[in-house]
Amino acid sequence: AQTVTQSQPEMSVQEAETVTLSCTYDTSESDYYLFWYKQPPSRQMILVIRQEAYKQQNATENRFSVNFQKAAKSFSLKISDSQLGDAAMYFCAYRSLPGGDSNYQLIWGAGTKLIIKP
Amino acid sequence: ETGVTQSPTHLIKTRGQQVTLRCSSQSGHNTVSWYQQALGQGPQFIFQYYREEENGRGNFPPRFSGLQFPNYSSELNVNALELDDSALYLCASSPGRGGQETQYFGPGTRLLVL
Secondary structure (H helix, E strand, C coil): CCEEECCCCEEEEECCCCEEECCEEECCCCCEEEEEEEECCCCCCEEEEEEECCCCCCCEECCEEEEEECCCCEEEEEECCCCHHHCEEEEEEEEECCCCCCCCCCEECCCEEEEEEC | CCCCEEECCEEEECCCCCEEEEEECCCCCCEEEEEEECCCCCCEEEEEEECCEEEEECCCCCCEEEEECCCCCEEEEECCCCHHHCEEEEEEEECCCCCCCCCEECCCEEEEEC
16 A cells, blocks of 8 residues: 655745755555645645656746655655745645556645744 | 535534535536545545545445535535544545546535534
């Protein structure tokens, strides 16, 4: 079974600085999808970025980018020019391709609380 | 385009009672997934519905059941509530059931069981 691990319960960063959140996962599958979701105090999960495992190029979305290391099973999120609105819980999630053994579900890490210092 | 909505936002029940939570999927989405998120943890998959049929289920007992309607909205029913059922229940919709489909989440229903 697949597992996702986020080893940093909490991270803090000064506004306008850069921060990297870590995520590792375990799987025997060769193709899959990885996601970073943000959950602010409003509770709604918001997709930040997604990565297809078959793509070697790291995904980017404006100030958000990932460092995807497939062999190391690592999927870190870098937030550049941190803003106060970035403060939230960040969750890393894994999903198998259709036909995989994860029943179409997202498998989640425990989350990292990101604090932005003004 | 209307996003995913859930009702109610908060709910208090007592042990042994039954509860129904509701979810309206985003326009054009035919797949709904339900997750339970205990305080301080990541979500856990309960089940998924695709075109009105259960399409996959996580490690939850049968007292967790669901429905999907022809308009693709969905209900999560929990019977014989236990204290450990206290959690945030998240609904997510997607335009298909494939792994490549991004799931879009509603704001959740906070359930407290006393």
